[in-house]
Amino acid sequence: MRLLSRPTVDLTYDDVFLVPARSEVASRADVRLAPDDGTHGSLPVVAANMTAVTGRRMAETIARRGGLGVLPQDLPLEVMTGVVSDVKAAPVDRDTAVTVGPQATVLDVLHRVDRRAHGMVCVVDDAGALLGVVGPEDCGDVDRFASAVSVLRPPAVTLTPAELAGPDGPRLAHARLHEVRCAAAPVVEDGVLVGVATAAGLVRAALDAPAVDPRGRLQVGAAIGINGDVTGRARALLEAGVDVLVVDTAHGHQRRMLDALEAVRALGPDVPVVAGNVVTAEGVRDLVAAGADVVKVGVGPGAMCTTRMQTAVGRPQFSAVLECAAEARRLGARVWADGGVKHPRDVALALAAGASQVMVGSWFAGTLESPGDLVQGSDGRRYKESFGMASARAVEQRTRHEDAFERARKAMFEEGVSGARMYLDPDRPSVADLVDSIAAGVRSSLAYAGAEDLAGFRERAVVGLQSAAGYAEGRAVSRSW
Numbered sequence: 001m002r003l004l005s006r007p008t009v010d011l012t013y014d015d016v017f018l019v020p021a022r023s024e025v026a027s028r029a030d031v032r033l034a035p036d037d038g039t040h041g042s043l044p045v046v047a048a049n050m051t052a053v054t055g056r057r058m059a060e061t062i063a064r065r066g067g068l069g070v071l072p073q074d075l076p077l078e079v080m081t082g083v084v085s086d087v088k089a090a091p092v093d094r095d096t097a098v099t100v101g102p103q104a105t106v107l108d109v110l111h112r113v114d115r116r117a118h119g120m121v122c123v124v125d126d127a128g129a130l131l132g133v134v135g136p137e138d139c140g141d142v143d144r145f146a147s148a149v150s151v152l153r154p155p156a157v158t159l160t161p162a163e164l165a166g167p168d169g170p171r172l173a174h175a176r177l178h179e180v181r182c183a184a185a186p187v188v189e190d191g192v193l194v195g196v197a198t199a200a201g202l203v204r205a206a207l208d209a210p211a212v213d214p215r216g217r218l219q220v221g222a223a224i225g226i227n228g229d230v231t232g233r234a235r236a237l238l239e240a241g242v243d244v245l246v247v248d249t250a251h252g253h254q255r256r257m258l259d260a261l262e263a264v265r266a267l268g269p270d271v272p273v274v275a276g277n278v279v280t281a282e283g284v285r286d287l288v289a290a291g292a293d294v295v296k297v298g299v300g301p302g303a304m305c306t307t308r309m310q311t312a313v314g315r316p317q318f319s320a321v322l323e324c325a326a327e328a329r330r331l332g333a334r335v336w337a338d339g340g341v342k343h344p345r346d347v348a349l350a351l352a353a354g355a356s357q358v359m360v361g362s363w364f365a366g367t368l369e370s371p372g373d374l375v376q377g378s379d380g381r382r383y384k385e386s387f388g389m390a391s392a393r394a395v396e397q398r399t400r401h402e403d404a405f406e407r408a409r410k411a412m413f414e415e416g417v418s419g420a421r422m423y424l425d426p427d428r429p430s431v432a433d434l435v436d437s438i439a440a441g442v443r444s445s446l447a448y449a450g451a452e453d454l455a456g457f458r459e460r461a462v463v464g465l466q467s468a469a470g471y472a473e474g475r476a477v478s479r480s481w
Helices: 056-064 077-089 106-115 169-179 199-207 230-240 255-265 281-290 307-311 317-330 344-352 392-398 404-411 431-449 454-460 468-473
Strands: 016-018 045-047 068-071 098-100 121-124 130-134 184-189 192-198 221-224 244-248 273-278 294-297 334-338 357-360 382-386 420-423 462-465
Touching: 016 344, 016 431, 045 056, 045 431, 056 068, 056 077, 056 431, 068 077, 068 244, 077 230, 098 106, 106 121, 106 130, 121 192, 130 184, 169 184, 169 199, 192 199, 199 431, 221 230, 230 244, 230 255, 244 255, 255 273, 255 281, 273 281, 273 334, 281 294, 281 317, 294 317, 317 334, 317 344, 344 357, 344 431, 344 454, 431 454
Parallel strands: 045 068, 045 357, 068 221, 098 121, 221 244, 244 273, 273 294, 294 334, 334 357
Antiparallel strands: 016 462, 121 130, 184 192, 382 420
16 A cells, blocks of 8 residues: 555555555456455454354345454353354345244244344244244234234245256356246245245355365354453363354453463464554564464444544554554554444545455444344434443443442453444444445445455555545535526
């Protein structure tokens, strides 16, 4: 990457822009976005290890889109290993079905329908055979305690795994859905429901390969902290089959992090080990020397983080990524840019600065796949609550097994927002929709720079500095003429 002019201050994403260059890229669809950090993905997008962001549904969906979800370290170990097993058992080429039994009520259906973007609840018998499907449109003027069987209907079309397979499978299956004007269809094998295929998912399958491990299962990462039984948790997660292990704390450039990294590395993991967070080349050097394959970069840029206002500690994210990425590559390692992304342009700038992947937190919290409960406000808008991992709410969860005095003491050091409403975009309610937007924007960024892959993008990208007015000029504005 080359800067048009030499900055006199550190920069964040809003301070810079990409300059278009001569391009030989014929089509944005030809651009490849696979990261080069030892993960299995086809897209450089990581769902952050935040309790309000990444759980089983998020990890599955992100992996099907070619990215990676990292489970948060605050979950009980048995829950984490169980989620890893569930993700590994999930279908790769179709969505997981939302199911109820014949004894379920309409209220049960309505409680489950928003857990997946396809908006379909399948009614199955005890053997898993499909009895019919129910959607919100079937429950409008129906008694909430009526049986699901009383409102179910036969699907307009069903598909089989064989019909989804092969290079032409997605296109042919999409044609069948289009023929009956249907957005989703149950997938049935030998009479048993095995998933749901969506028109949007079939199109996505033609653009990006799912992120799968060497055994063809969806990939998933997991985080551990630097306190407690680091070795035991790391060993259990590795045995459960995680594809990436993240050693995580807010201030990664400290002795306990280095000790934790050395303990994890002593286990001989055959998966990438990620550690952070830092914002300096010196921090990168120390973490790589202690055993990190990838270093997380970012202190204070997250939407739920108050560290900079509370402590003045941190660094503008673009400059932090630029410096840290250069040092990591010199050492044969990589960095993830963690925090501060609000638009696809920010992801592109982080990749241009040298990040192999970009972590997304609060932006993904307001989606159907995040773990929180979906709430409808008085204005009719739907939202989920998000909170920072150093907030009072997160600290309370993390210290729930400690005595009252210790919990009160640790609560005095919170550095994050405990509750924020993250509204669902009615046009893009799924994280897959947001990933579509990110991937499309980044592909276009590479095409404008004349790069066919991320390595070429890092080499060819030219970045300029801009004023606040320059940034504002680039924003779309609705006008009444």
